[in-house]
Amino acid sequence: MPELPEVETVRRGLQPAMEGSKILKAEARRKDLRFPFQKDFIARLEGQTVTGLGRRAKYLMADLGSGDVLLMHLGMSGSFRVLDGVNDSAPGQFHHPRSEDRAHDHVVFHMSSGAAIVFNDPRRFGYMKIIARNALEDEPLLKDLGPEPLGNEFDAAMLAASCANKKTSLKAALLDQRVVAGLGNIYVCEALYRSHLSPRRLAATLATKAGQRKGVAGGEPTDHAVRLVNAIHSVLNQAIKAGGSSISDHRLTSGELGYFQHSFQVYDREGEKCQTKNCGGIVRRFVQNGRSTFWCPKCQK
CATH class of the missing domain: 1.10.8.50 (Helicase, Ruva Protein; domain 3)
Structure with a gap:
């Protein structure tokens, strides 16, 4: 499973294409990954600007203009590709190989920056969930997490x-x-x-x-x-x-x-x-x- 450095590397690779850009269209090409997508998953994404892209532990967190947060986890085999027609890339290199099989492209975000962000996950252990920013402290996936190892409080x-x-x-x-x-x-x-x-x-x-x-x-x-x-x-x-x-x-x-x-x-x-x-x-x-x-x-x- 990708660990903190890999997830942070992915965040830095996605940031130029996502941060400050609007999600013009979102595609969920199946009903679920590790967990089912929320019924309003697409509706809460389309038309929203990504105001910031952060990380908490092994989670990627995209702040949306609506006040929601898109929580993303790579799972065992998940990876992102940034397709802009010029310098297509896959942020993050991993000790264990990532998939190149396009049959496992399960989620796509079409950004106003001109880039398409593709999430590929053969084993489907990754997941995405939209959470209201003011509900993050009570989110079961996050509330029991310990301190960040590179944070100021961890000593x-x-x-x-x-x-x-x-x-x-x-x-x-x-x-x-x-x-x-x-x-x-x-x-x-x-x-x-x-x-x-x-x-x-x-x-x-x-x-x-x-x-x-x-x-x-x-x-x-x-x-x-x-x-x-x-x-x-x-x-x-x-x-x-x-x-x-x-x-x-x-x-x-x-x-x-x-x-x-x-x-x-x-x-x-x-x-x-x-x-x-x-x-x-x-x-x-x-x-x-x-x-x-x-x-x-x-x-x-």
Whole structure:
């Protein structure tokens, strides 16, 4: 599933074609994706100007002039193409291939900018929903999301407080969207490796023991928490920068391996030598909570 850097890269690629432009015509070529489209889905889109295009966790959010917000999720296999007749492109390069089969073009937005925005999704795990802006705080898809990992409020103290009494592994805690929003399997593996923390480590060890006792709020962040937050910031910013560079020089394709994969230090590198200086360990893979985990047992403790 596309993670925060991929979704942010897609947002930046769609922004010039959508923001400030009116949706002249909208097409839903089937009745549903992961969920059925709302009955008034088309009517609430056509004629509306996209006043802003933002992101929350792994969601794209298009603000409409009507006061509604179009919420979009890429699911497992979703991608967008921008067709303007000159520089057709597919914003965002992904570690897992994107589809080029036009039979899976399910939603099309025809913009006053002259561009057509096409959503392609073979597995139909993506979804779109229109929500009134004043109802966003109560929206079930959004209300339980944790802080943005690149937001100003997300720091070692916040992460430690969220994990202080958890009985789960550190990796499971980081994949919990209520703890921190937008992280997925790839970037959690990378951040844990860069911070030299084991994915099997208890999440509660990010906080001092005083903060782990029942009834004690928060808890001071340990050095583990500080290292991990720094690693999360580093890996996400590096991944976003890689995607941004691809967009700026128009080297995007749909379905090629690429994007951040050449910078992976541990993910999908089973059997390779650990890249940590003087470590000498070998990257291993094991299944954790149904997901592949890549790590170096020698330097990740």
